[in-house]
Each structure stands twice: as structure tokens, then as C-alpha cells.
Amino acid sequence: MMAVMDGTLLLLDVDGVLNPVRRSSPRFRRFECVVEGEGFRLLLDPRQGAKLTALRRETGATLAWATTWGERANEEIGPRIGLPPLPVVPINGDPPRPPGVNFKTWHVAEYVRGRPFVWFDDDLGPADLRFLREHPGVGEFLVVTVDPRHGLGDDHLEAARRWLTGRGGATPGDSGEVTGEQGAYSQGFPRKPG
Numbered sequence: 001m002m003a004v005m006d007g008t009l010l011l012l013d014v015d016g017v018l019n020p021v022r023r024s025s026p027r028f029r030r031f032e033c034v035v036e037g038e039g040f041r042l043l044l045d046p047r048q049g050a051k052l053t054a055l056r057r058e059t060g061a062t063l064a065w066a067t068t069w070g071e072r073a074n075e076e077i078g079p080r081i082g083l084p085p086l087p088v089v090p091i092n093g094d095p096p097r098p099p100g101v102n103f104k105t106w107h108v109a110e111y112v113r114g115r116p117f118v119w120f121d122d123d124l125g126p127a128d129l130r131f132l133r134e135h136p137g138v139g140e141f142l143v144v145t146v147d148p149r150h151g152l153g154d155d156h157l158e159a160a161r162r163w164l165t166g167r168g169g170a171t172p173g174d175s176g177e178v179t180g181e182q183g184a185y186s187q188g189f190p191r192k193p194g
Contacts, residue, residue: 049082
């Protein structure tokens with residue numbers, strides 16, 4: 001497959017994506033961790049790191065955390081699924097934003113600085129997509145909505161792979177959504193000036 005060499009990002013949420021809300025398959029293992037004195041139970045698939053690394057290698061995109069776990073994802077999540085330390089989208093504070101827009105969306109829009117990105121998340125809706133499409137610092141993107149009951153699956157990774165290796169035919173201003181077995185895939189492009 002052709003590698004993407006333009007600073008493209010693969011953004012990962014943790015809860016609901018890598019850590020589903022229920023054990024939907026025996027491939028998930030239970031882990032416990034303590035962060036800032038609070039105990040957390042995790043359900044993680046140790047094979048996810050290899051799959052995400054393969055996607056990164058095949059496409060040339062950079063993996064980064066886009067989660068409220070912040071740097072703790074590098075300490076508690078990455079090692080358990082076989083990922084090295086990754087860059088982290090800084091998610092600090094609760095910036096002003098339009099109604100219905102997830103607080104992480106503003107931080108992601110500021111972080112990407114025009115770079116194309118795929119974002120695996122379980123908690124984004126139409127207002128988030130609209131915000132990303134209209135934000136001046138956001139270029140092409142694909143939001144892969146993951147069902148938090150099941151977590152990240154092979155179909156999500158394949159949707160990202162197809163988009164990353166086939167972006168060349170996209171027309172600025174277009175957008176679309178395709179529903180998959182375990183989520184929706186929404187792509188966006190910057191608005192045309194004027």
C-alpha cells in the first residue's frame with residue numbers, strides 16, 4: 001500500500017474505543033490501575049497495539065492520543081496493548097464552544113493545524129463534525145465513530161486505511177457518512193472560501 005507522507009495523524013481515544021464499556025469478546029483482558037488515587041478497571045485487547053502499528057506503518061500516519069487520559073495513556077494504556085509512547089493532544093480546560101460540541105473537539109481542531117487526520121472516538125456527533133468542517137485550522141479528516149459497547153474493531157481500522165490511502169480523489173467542500181457494523185464514518189474537508 002502507498003504510504004501517506006504529509007503529517008497525517010491517527011488520533012486515538014481510550015474510553016469507549018480501546019477500553020469498551022463491556023467485555024464484548026474474550027479477546028479483551030481485564031486490567032486495573034490507580035491514577036491520582038482513583039482506581040480504574042480497564043478492558044483492553046492486547047492485539048490492538050500491533051494492529052494500530054501496522055496501520056501506521058502502512059500509511060505513514062502518526063499515532064497520537066486524543067483522550068482525557070493525556071500522558072497517562074502512555075503509562076497505563078500503551079504498554080498494555082503494545083504501543084510505544086505517543087504524542088498527546090493537550091486537553092486542558094473546558095474552552096468555550098457551540099452547544100453540542102464535545103470539549104475534546106476544540107482541542108483536536110487546535111492541535112491538527114491543517115494536517116489531515118483520522119479520529120477514532122465514541123462520543124462525537126453532528127455538532128462536532130460541523131465544528132471541525134468550519135474550523136479554519138482543520139483540513140481533511142475522517143471521524144470513525146466507535147460503538148463504546150464493542151470498542152475498536154477491524155472494520156474501523158479498514159475504514160481508516162481506505163481513507164488514508166485513497167484521499168487523493170476527495171473534492172474540497174464534500175463530506176459524507178457511511179454507516180458500518182459498529183459505527184459511522186464521517187469525512188470532512190475544509191469549507192470553500194467565500
